[in-house]
Amino acid sequence: MHRIVNYVKAVNEALHIAMESDAKVITFGLGVDDPKCIFGTTAGLKEKFGSERVFDMPVSENALTGVAIGASLNGIRPVMSHQRLDFFLLGMDQLVNNASKWFYMFGGKRSVPITIRLILGRGWGQGPQHSQNLQAWFAHIPGLKVVMPVTPYDAKGLLLSSIFDDNPVIYLEHRWLHNLEGEVPEGDYRVPIGKAHVIKQGEDLTIVSLSYMTIEALHAVDVLERQGIHCELVDLRTVSPIDWETVFQSVKKTGRVLALDTATETLSIAGEVVAKVSMELFDALKSPPRRLALPDFPTPTSLALTEKYYRRAEDIVNIVGEMLGNNLNIKEILDSRKSFHDVPGDWFKGPF
Amino acid sequence: MTAIVDIDTKRKMLFQLKRIRAVEETIAKKYSEGKMRCPTHLCTGQEAIAVGVCAALRNDDFVVSTHRSHGHYLAKGGDLKKMLAEIYGKATGCSGGKGGSMHLIDESVGFMGSTSIVGGTIPIGTGLGLSIKLNGTDQVSCVFFGDGATEEGVFYESLNFAVLKGLPLLYICENNFYSVYSPLHVRQPSGRNIFEMARCFGIESSKGDGNDVIDVYSIVSQSVDYIRTQGKPIFLEFTTYRWHEHCGPNFDNDIGYRTCEEYLWWRGKDPIALLINNIKNNNEIGDPEIKNIEKIITEEVNEAFHFAEISQFPHSEDAFTQLFKL
Ligand SMILES: Cc1ncc(C[n+]2csc(CCOP(=O)(O)OP(=O)(O)O)c2C)c(N)n1
Ligand SMILES: [Mg+2]
Numbered sequence: 001m002h003r004i005v006n007y008v009k010a011v012n013e014a015l016h017i018a019m020e021s022d023a024k025v026i027t028f029g030l031g032v033d034d035p036k037c038i039f040g041t042t043a044g045l046k047e048k049f050g051s052e053r054v055f056d057m058p059v060s061e062n063a064l065t066g067v068a069i070g071a072s073l074n075g076i077r078p079v080m081s082h083q084r085l086d087f088f089l090l091g092m093d094q095l096v097n098n099a100s101k102w103f104y105m106f107g108g109k110r111s112v113p114i115t116i117r118l119i120l121g122r123g124w125g126q127g128p129q130h131s132q133n134l135q136a137w138f139a140h141i142p143g144l145k146v147v148m149p150v151t152p153y154d155a156k157g158l159l160l161s162s163i164f165d166d167n168p169v170i171y172l173e174h175r176w177l178h179n180l181e182g183e184v185p186e187g188d189y190r191v192p193i194g195k196a197h198v199i200k201q202g203e204d205l206t207i208v209s210l211s212y213m214t215i216e217a218l219h220a221v222d223v224l225e226r227q228g229i230h231c232e233l234v235d236l237r238t239v240s241p242i243d244w245e246t247v248f249q250s251v252k253k254t255g256r257v258l259a260l261d262t263a264t265e266t267l268s269i270a271g272e273v274v275a276k277v278s279m280e281l282f283d284a285l286k287s288p289p290r291r292l293a294l295p296d297f298p299t300p301t302s303l304a305l306t307e308k309y310y311r312r313a314e315d316i317v318n319i320v321g322e323m324l325g326n327n328l329n330i331k332e333i334l335d336s337r338k339s340f341h342d343v344p345g346d347w348f349k350g351p352f
Numbered sequence: 353m354t355a356i357v358d359i360d361t362k363r364k365m366l367f368q369l370k371r372i373r374a375v376e377e378t379i380a381k382k383y384s385e386g387k388m389r390c391p392t393h394l395c396t397g398q399e400a401i402a403v404g405v406c407a408a409l410r411n412d413d414f415v416v417s418t419h420r421s422h423g424h425y426l427a428k429g430g431d432l433k434k435m436l437a438e439i440y441g442k443a444t445g446c447s448g449g450k451g452g453s454m455h456l457i458d459e460s461v462g463f464m465g466s467t468s469i470v471g472g473t474i475p476i477g478t479g480l481g482l483s484i485k486l487n488g489t490d491q492v493s494c495v496f497f498g499d500g501a502t503e504e505g506v507f508y509e510s511l512n513f514a515v516l517k518g519l520p521l522l523y524i525c526e527n528n529f530y531s532v533y534s535p536l537h538v539r540q541p542s543g544r545n546i547f548e549m550a551r552c553f554g555i556e557s558s559k560g561d562g563n564d565v566i567d568v569y570s571i572v573s574q575s576v577d578y579i580r581t582q583g584k585p586i587f588l589e590f591t592t593y594r595w596h597e598h599c600g601p602n603f604d605n606d607i608g609y610r611t612c613e614e615y616l617w618w619r620g621k622d623p624i625a626l627l628i629n630n631i632k633n634n635n636e637i638g639d640p641e642i643k644n645i646e647k648i649i650t651e652e653v654n655e656a657f658h659f660a661e662i663s664q665f666p667h668s669e670d671a672f673t674q675l676f677k678l
Contacts, residue, residue, distance in 0.1 A: 034533035304670075
């Protein structure tokens with residue numbers, strides 16, 4: 001029964017299913033129909049659904065975001081894709097001033113059912129303008145939903161939910177997850193927006209994670225397990241709105257929380273997790289909450305400069321050790337790393 | 353509109369063309385070693401625009417550029433060693449390893465920076481033009497960008513402002529007919545000339561053969577005179593063609609977005625061969641001198657790569673410096 005596909009294929013299947021089941025769904029973005037098809041995610045769409053519904057665009061991110069909003073006001077469901085979040089920043093005005101507020105500011109008349117797929121970069125010289133993880137920017141704007149699927153299963157199910165949601169959804173897909181394989185059912189299924197996923201049960205400490213950091217957390221949790229520490233791993237999946245119920249339930253049980261993020265630390269989603277847990281569960285906490293995110297600096301480019309910049313499984317293990325007052329061993333993780341720190345591992349060969 | 357260009361200028365331009373070509377092709381050859389760990393956009397095939405434009409500029413004129421900026425940086429006089437060290441991520445790089453191939457800078461020769469967001473430096477160059485006007489100097493601010501960048505709103509907004517304020521701007525559009533793998537015709541209506549569209553803003557504009565360095569130099573020399581004396585902007589479109597893949601060292605004519613015939617036709621218009629033909633037809637420079645140029649370049653390029661490779665990496669803690677000027 002197991003059907004294993006990778007993340008790229010999962011995204012691609014969701015797009016095919018959405019376009020097949022609703023003729024009003026369209027897909028556009030730079031390179032959606034070029035030979036590389038946005039890392040393969042948009043493969044076969046133009047052949048199947050034609051160039052009216054699947055099209056490349058001028059390098060005009062701002063206008064085309066507005067165009068998507070306008071089309072969506074009259075029944076179209078646009079899915080817009082960008083190869084890096086950083087490129088989409090030109091479209092922020094349309095997203096923030098129009099898409100997020102249209103329903104609200106006209107007293108609940110027409111909503112804006114657009115989905116904007118943004119790919120997040122990391123490592124290998126992506127540098128200051130190709131690797132910004134600005135999920136907190138989007139989550140800060142009332143009226144936007146923001147999802148960050150980790151597994152291929154969630155990638156497909158959340159993309160379908162995003163496309164058929166009647167509101168603007170920012171779908172953030174991490175480049176280092178693209179080759180990840182996992183079980184993905186055939187056909188249409190939905191992963192609800194706003195529901196976290198408890199990936200692993202445990203009693204000692206709650207790790208609240210998102211996007212690629214969940215992969216590092218999985219490594220860390222494994223290693224911790226072998227040292228007798230049982231963490232509960234909560235993958236947020238949606239960072240706006242956050243599933244507080246699931247987060248609180250876990251922290252009530254463990255009394256400890258470490259929040260992870262792929263973004264710079266200050267005013268991050270991880271910061272919000274720490275704030276909310278501290279306010280709501282102060283009495284249940286056995287130790288101060290912690291967060292592990294990027295330092296508050298732009299991303300440097302050089303291999304040497306990213307060494308201490310990015311966060312990895314060993315950093316998670318170290319913090320967990322500090323929180324529990326244990327001296328934990330990270331040798332196992334370090335020994336298992338065979339490639340440079342600026343690439344995800346053997347399974348991922350690029351291109352970035 | 354090819355003017356008579358003196359032999360000294362031709363000699364310098366031939367040297368620059370060959371030098372940039374040698375640098376780009378050496379990067380291409382060594383890229384797979386995995387030591388240049390950043391996205392790298394080569395300008396092989398497009399060198400004549402960089403060389404012709406910069407030959408007509410003064411050292412104190414400003415230049416800003418794009419993701420594909422090696423040629424512009426070198427033609428403006430940017431330090432080769434510092435550029436390669438930057439691509440290798442070394443502390444001796446022009447941006448100390450923080451930037452990489454897409455973030456070159458050499459202020460000593462007026463190369464004020466290149467960035468990787470399409471269209472991003474068009475208003476920056478325009479702002480440098482404003483500063484020139486406010487400071488009352490006679491410099492020119494030159495902005496290099498591609499055909500794709502003319503689709504960004506900021507392009508129109510910048511042109512409008514430069515015309516409105518009468519800024520000393522030289523806008524250079526390198527039209528290589530593609531944005532990544534997207535041909536011009538899926539992005540702009542067919543039959544449009546970018547330089548004619550620009551003219552509608554009230555800016556003087558024209559178009560030239562971007563593979564003919566003499567043509568580029570002639571047009572730009574006149575334009576720069578006009579900008580300096582009239583204090584008004586000019587827009588120039590030069591057609592050209594990139595030989596390598598959009599990003600990286602390989603050739604990608606097999607993946608289906610452009611034809612081999614098209615590529616070969618442009619290879620037949622190699623800017624270096626065109627200039628050498630011109631020079632030989634005029635009996636200006638002989639083979640021995642060309643050989644000598646090649647020898648000098650090979651030595652310089654080898655030495656610069658050696659410098660980049662043996663340079664120290666920055667300290668990992670240096671990532672956490674220079675956020676603010678203190
Ligand atoms: C705002 C923005 N959108 C998209 C990209 C991705 N991108 C990088 S280079 C490039 C091509 C731009 O084409 P052009 O301006 O013609 O320059 P060329 O690469 O042809 O020299 C694109 C679309 C980007 N870097 N920035
Ligand atoms: Mg182009």
